[in-house]
Amino acid sequence: MQHDLDFACALARSAGAIVREHQGRTERLTKQGDEAVTALDRDSQRHIVAALTARFPNDGILGEENDAGTGITFTQPRSGKRVWVIDPIDGTNNFVAGLGNFAVCIGLLDDGYPILGVVYDVMRDQLFAGGTDLGATCNGQSISALTTPPTAASLLMLTSNMLNAQGRMPTWAAALHAQTTWKIRVLGSAALEAVMVAAGIAQGSITVNGKLWDIAAAAAVILGAGGEVIDLSGKPVFPLSLAGYNGGKVPYLAAAPSAKAALLACLKPSSLVSSVDP
Numbered sequence: 001m002q003h004d005l006d007f008a009c010a011l012a013r014s015a016g017a018i019v020r021e022h023q024g025r026t027e028r029l030t031k032q033g034d035e036a037v038t039a040l041d042r043d044s045q046r047h048i049v050a051a052l053t054a055r056f057p058n059d060g061i062l063g064e065e066n067d068a069g070t071g072i073t074f075t076q077p078r079s080g081k082r083v084w085v086i087d088p089i090d091g092t093n094n095f096v097a098g099l100g101n102f103a104v105c106i107g108l109l110d111d112g113y114p115i116l117g118v119v120y121d122v123m124r125d126q127l128f129a130g131g132t133d134l135g136a137t138c139n140g141q142s143i144s145a146l147t148t149p150p151t152a153a154s155l156l157m158l159t160s161n162m163l164n165a166q167g168r169m170p171t172w173a174a175a176l177h178a179q180t181t182w183k184i185r186v187l188g189s190a191a192l193e194a195v196m197v198a199a200g201i202a203q204g205s206i207t208v209n210g211k212l213w214d215i216a217a218a219a220a221v222i223l224g225a226g227g228e229v230i231d232l233s234g235k236p237v238f239p240l241s242l243a244g245y246n247g248g249k250v251p252y253l254a255a256a257p258s259a260k261a262a263l264l265a266c267l268k269p270s271s272l273v274s275s276v277d278p
């Protein structure tokens, strides 16, 4: 398995090299309200898919893009239950704007469980890698989730879109923004936000509207680092059935074990603070 992870690491770096010089110089192809896509998202995915297909011809591939621009790529495994999950650029709006928070994400699910993953922070040249039974690293140095309880200095990562299925901000999300205990941070790349938990930088990361490619790679790194990946009610996200997967949302909380209870308490309506103006 380490060999597969090493291959994915080299591949994420080479995809990063393809997109790096284009940050801030590439147009978004999609309209406001649609998913952000550039030609470089497609170039990156094409590069990754070609390499994975050549090296692992029996594995399936799920990618956010496709060359025709008509949706996602999903090829089933020819044998076994391994599916590579690719986000060729996570943080495309940052990439277009020239803000250097974006990542190449390559994860591997086996029977719906993340066994290895790579999140490559292209502009900082930081490669987060890991998996179950593999531990977790950043540029080869071991990393681990925090084991200390949250303090007044603890970081909590949030994603930029907190709207629920009704298009409204949940009350717990408003409450989190209306307090000063958790130090709220938003990077604009769900995967980079999540691996901050694996790196022991943040106690938690909450993504409401993530898709499977936003989480698969980061989840493997977090689990390898001793962190937890659960849904917003506290149940494990994985194993996750990929049958018929077509881009459905996979909301999740990535948490240091020592902060999990406190974070789940924040997601309950009873955690509301009085400073929210109704």
Ligand code: IPD
Pocket (backbone or CB within 6 Å): 035, 036, 087, 089, 090, 091, 092, 093, 159, 160, 161, 187, 188, 189, 190, 191, 209, 210, 211, 214
């Ligand atoms: C998006 C980013 C963003 C998150 C969105 C994702 P993309 O991914 O991770 O931070 O808020 O939910 O869709 O479109 O840049 O790959």
Ligand code: CA
Pocket (backbone or CB within 6 Å): 087, 089, 090, 091, 190, 213, 214
């Ligand atoms: Ca993404």
Ligand code: CA
Pocket (backbone or CB within 6 Å): 041, 064, 087, 088, 089, 090, 091, 092
């Ligand atoms: Ca993307």
